[in-house]
Amino acid sequence: xxxxxxxxxxxxxxxxxxxxxxxxxxxxxxxxxxxxxxxxxxxxxxxxxxxxxxxxxxxxxxxxxxxxxxxxxxxxxxxxxxxxxxxxxxxxxxxxxxxxxxxxxxxxxxxxxxxxxxxxxxxxxxxxxxxxxxxxxxxxxxxxxxxxxxxxxxxxxxxxxxxxxxxxxxxxxxxxxxxxxxxxxxxxxxxxxxxxxxxxxxxxxxxxxxxxxxxxxxxxxxxxxxxxxxxxxxxxxxxxxxxxxxxxxxxxxxxxxxxxxxxxxxxxxxxxxxxxxxxxxxxxxxxxxxxxxxxxxxxxxxxxxxxxxxxxxxxxxxxxxxxxxxxxxxxxxxxxxxxxxxxxxxxxxxxxxxxxxxxxxxxxxxxxxxxxxxxxxxxxxxxxxxxxxxxxxxxxxxxxxxxxxxxxxxxxxxxxxxxxxxxxxxxxxxxxxxxxxxxxxxxxxxxxxxxxxxxxxxxxxxxxxxxxxxxxxxxxxxxxxxxxxxxxxxxxxxxxxxxxxxxxxxxxxxxxxxxxxxxxxxxxxxxxxxxx
Numbered sequence: 001x002x003x004x005x006x007x008x009x010x011x012x013x014x015x016x017x018x019x020x021x022x023x024x025x026x027x028x029x030x031x032x033x034x035x036x037x038x039x040x041x042x043x044x045x046x047x048x049x050x051x052x053x054x055x056x057x058x059x060x061x062x063x064x065x066x067x068x069x070x071x072x073x074x075x076x077x078x079x080x081x082x083x084x085x086x087x088x089x090x091x092x093x094x095x096x097x098x099x100x101x102x103x104x105x106x107x108x109x110x111x112x113x114x115x116x117x118x119x120x121x122x123x124x125x126x127x128x129x130x131x132x133x134x135x136x137x138x139x140x141x142x143x144x145x146x147x148x149x150x151x152x153x154x155x156x157x158x159x160x161x162x163x164x165x166x167x168x169x170x171x172x173x174x175x176x177x178x179x180x181x182x183x184x185x186x187x188x189x190x191x192x193x194x195x196x197x198x199x200x201x202x203x204x205x206x207x208x209x210x211x212x213x214x215x216x217x218x219x220x221x222x223x224x225x226x227x228x229x230x231x232x233x234x235x236x237x238x239x240x241x242x243x244x245x246x247x248x249x250x251x252x253x254x255x256x257x258x259x260x261x262x263x264x265x266x267x268x269x270x271x272x273x274x275x276x277x278x279x280x281x282x283x284x285x286x287x288x289x290x291x292x293x294x295x296x297x298x299x300x301x302x303x304x305x306x307x308x309x310x311x312x313x314x315x316x317x318x319x320x321x322x323x324x325x326x327x328x329x330x331x332x333x334x335x336x337x338x339x340x341x342x343x344x345x346x347x348x349x350x351x352x353x354x355x356x357x358x359x360x361x362x363x364x365x366x367x368x369x370x371x372x373x374x375x376x377x378x379x380x381x382x383x384x385x386x387x388x389x390x391x392x393x394x395x396x397x398x399x400x401x402x403x404x405x406x407x408x409x410x411x412x413x414x415x416x417x418x419x420x421x422x423x424x425x426x427x428x429x430x431x432x433x434x435x436x437x438x439x440x441x442x443x444x445x446x447x448x449x450x451x452x453x454x455x456x457x458x459x460x461x462x463x464x465x466x467x468x469x470x471x472x473x474x475x476x477x478x479x480x481x482x483x484x485x486x487x488x489x490x491x492x493x494x495x496x497x498x499x500x501x502x503x504x505x506x507x508x509x510x511x512x513x514x515x516x517x518x519x520x521x522x523x524x525x526x527x528x529x530x531x532x
Contacts, residue, residue: 111256147198155204338375
């Protein structure tokens, strides 16, 4: 059955065509996002939900569906999506962070010009029949210092445009390296330096705990007298009441705001002040940007639903289509290794250690980690997946550590996972052979070569004669056929393990019968999902 996508906000007709051309069933209901009750009634029938900003994806909405796999936001902002709730339910949340970069950067530059030359007020005055040429004395941008808070994708473009306007560009960004700053041709500074030197300050950071109110009353007071402040990023980055006070006092010469702490902004301390330019969140509002983000979100969602490729997800590692092809057997192996560790652990898990050796160490490790942790947790929560697993593990206080090493043995690459509880440590390792099939190659330090099937049986015993016959006879008598049988031992007469691939699950009475023979220290039925 073809995947089914609901579009609940206005999207380009070309985006709809992309879904249809890829073989995805799509329902285009552009006003549905405004009717939350109707949306909640309908959402259970879809694998994907494509939205803009009008649709509010709440926890209540998400609890109405067990089918939804992906939410695609055409645009960069995901404030209208309960990301934590989506992650808990294993739903990927994607955005399109690059489609409106130029548009938003250009809007910030346009706001700088508008504030520098008081264009909106001069326009209103002139059109009202006045000729107040002496009233609107502006300033040049050339030779001024532009302070950019956040020099990432959009901020980087603003830096470039500022340099093109012959401005001195300084940037505050904890993630900006000195080498990158030199390549961009900007000066990296701390926040206090930026505040004291900048003639224009423009913000280009997301709203996080670290950036909220970054231009607080205290920081605004440290700005250079006559500064002009532009915010086309996110509301909540600037103390708007404090900024209004400084505009009235004359310390701040002007401001241009496209975003506000409360939106829609029907009232705001910045409104009706001289030389304040306000627009209604227009940063991405160009024909080109709207088209780009719509096409991008349609392609991203289609790729995920059809191939498993994950692009621009904000709650799980991205996996390209090419990576998905190469990594598919390794992702499956990671899930199976985690599944073995999780099913063999009767006590609460404290931590998980993961070792990647050889060729696999060069792959997308965050994605492999997510698959492995999902496998660990699946025995207790069958609905867990690569999205929800890290969230659930963190909530349970499970510590996850990852190490890599160069090829160290007979295999081109392998994965080893160690599960630690209060009472024990248990390790299992595996690889992918040239046939693309995952194999277990070591359990508890004992080398084996075990094909992995859906239904398996693990046994531990002392290495003595007769074990193979006992297993075969007992399972055969119970009507359980053995598809593959792998044995390994520590040393002659020492601890031995068996891993049996069965055509059907072994009934509980058969397991009890094996234990009652006294020949086995442990008998454990295992189930491995066909896919992660």
